[in-house]
Amino acid sequence: MSKIVLKNYADWQQDDTNTTFCPKLAILREKGRQAFLSQGLPTPKTEAWKYTKLRNLSDEEFVVESDDKNSFHCHDEKCHCHDEHETGSHEHCCCHENCLPFEVYEVNFCNGKLKADHFHTTQGLSIVSLTDAFENGDVFKYLNKSFDINNFPFAALNSAYLEQGVMIAVDKNFNDDKPILLNFHSHGDIKRLSNVYNVIVAESGARATILEHYYCSGAEKSVYFNNIVNEFFIGRDAYIRHYKVQQEAFKAFHIALNSVQVKQGGHYESFCLQLGADLSRQETQVVLKEPHAEAEVNAVYKMNGWATLDTTTDIKHISKETVSHQLVKGIIGGKAKGVFQGKIHIAPDAVKTEGYQLHKALLLSDEAEVDVKPELEIFADDVKCSHGAASGELDKEQLFYLQSRGIGEDEAKTLLIKAFTDEVINKISCTAVAEWIKSL
């Protein structure tokens, strides 16, 4: 266990946590540490972080726990992730406060620590802890391979502590609508920095649904920092659905990088709902490497208070005949701030490519703010691209119409907000997940 204050990173010369049996892992950690040190913390001058200030994140003293088998046992009475669940024999969500109305393959993280070594799987699906994956060695083909760690300071920080996470591999024998749930339960008891790194590999023709759920069972004002990296490698004609619901405690920090590579005919369908945290950033980088690779990157964020919720995307069309769709909607109240930075890059050879992007924000108060930075970098001819951004209040004519039929103002607003967000949620092709998300 060690303590770090991110703003003092310059003093962070010696890392005593980097004690591992595995030389390859030690190298990755050291690379991560170096990449973090050389980048430093983002400032308002850092282009990729222009609108999102770190605020308290850099000042807090966070505890970083390193692997300790004893800590696998969860002491929170509210958390039901005990015993039999550790063997993975139960498929239902085990945390009673957050029961999901559908069946899942379950992977539990408690305070950023993986809760089991063995998982219930089936033919074509393999889930192993990173620890086991390090021993096996295959995972090193993938770690840090889909993005440049020197451009992502928090992913670099994550790599410096690389330890927690899973490697999920699916092949064409796996074709199950039942989501693989990555359940991230925080107790919020101490100011903890949790670094979790997951690798998802979909072999040719595989189909799988990954659902991430982040929530806190502790005090509303709990301060902790979940720093997440997910790398997706989507093979030929594979179809991966990636859904995420972020309901962190409202003083917590949440920064996630999703880095995705899609091969020929592969499809990455994603949706992210951000509802919690004081500072939350959902960053998605997709590389469409081969023809007919497709990506859908959709998101909804809703917040009040003083929160900042950031959605950043970077879709790289490297190959011809690739397609991407982005629809992101935000609902911002109080003094909160929404940030959307969306980039579509089309390489010189990527002809007959389609890239669409739309961001819409509803501002519910005078002090709510939204900053939008769409970027199109088009180096090829014969492409179809569009981007758009709109922000405004609820439509007064629609509100009047509903109220004139006897519907109360608050209820009318709720109906209109739901209609606004449902347009995005309806793009989720997994009906059970879509229905659940609508109920949140």
Place this chain on the structure above:
Amino acid sequence: MNRTPVLEIENLCARVHDKEIIKNLNLTIYEGEVHAIMGPNGAGKSTLSYVLCGKEGYEVTGGSVKLYGKDLLKMSVEERAREGLFLIMQYPVEIPGVPTTSFLKYAVNDIRKHRGEPELDTMEFIKMLREEGKKLGIDNEMLKRPVNVGFSGGEKKRMETLQMAILKPNMAILDEADSGLDIDAMKVVAQGVNSLRDGKRAMLVITHYKRLLEYIVPDVVHVFANGHIVKSGSKDLAEELENTGYAEFVKDIA
């Protein structure tokens, strides 16, 4: 004969963006009566309907309006509706993403709650909605669509009439209910409206052609110009206006 007034408007003055539109308007409508307000374009007929419904931006600067003796002007938009005021709008707004059925269920149950009646469960509501819809030629497919989205002019007005049928107002205002309708569509709407004339429910029909009044026959016709009523008479006044036009009324005032 003791008649009960439903709507009592006294010396009403109202403005939109600093422009006085309604000037000293007086009008009383009793139970069971259908009044028509006719007038030239731009006279402020639609303004009157929005003022009565309490729309934002329509500011009352004087006078009073009572609905069954209650001060209407003090109520919020939804309270007016719950007290029994209903407006068939000239241009019903489209609301993508809000299914017609769930919108109407909220509306019906909010009004029932206000009246102290038990709320309808989904089954009861759907049954009632389908029965009333059938009378107006509104099929289930239309009810599944988002509010007014992709509806033709006629479908929108039929949907407005359906809402009136299920919300059961005691004072209904029809603002240019025939605009954009062909003769067949107008007949359907008029039939729907007439079937809701029950000797108690009061109606105010705003129109600038007498065409609609051949199908919804009013008890009283008012001529509205320059912000108030300049002449009132029987249904024959509508006929007269059709021949003479509004010029004389506008001129008189000027």
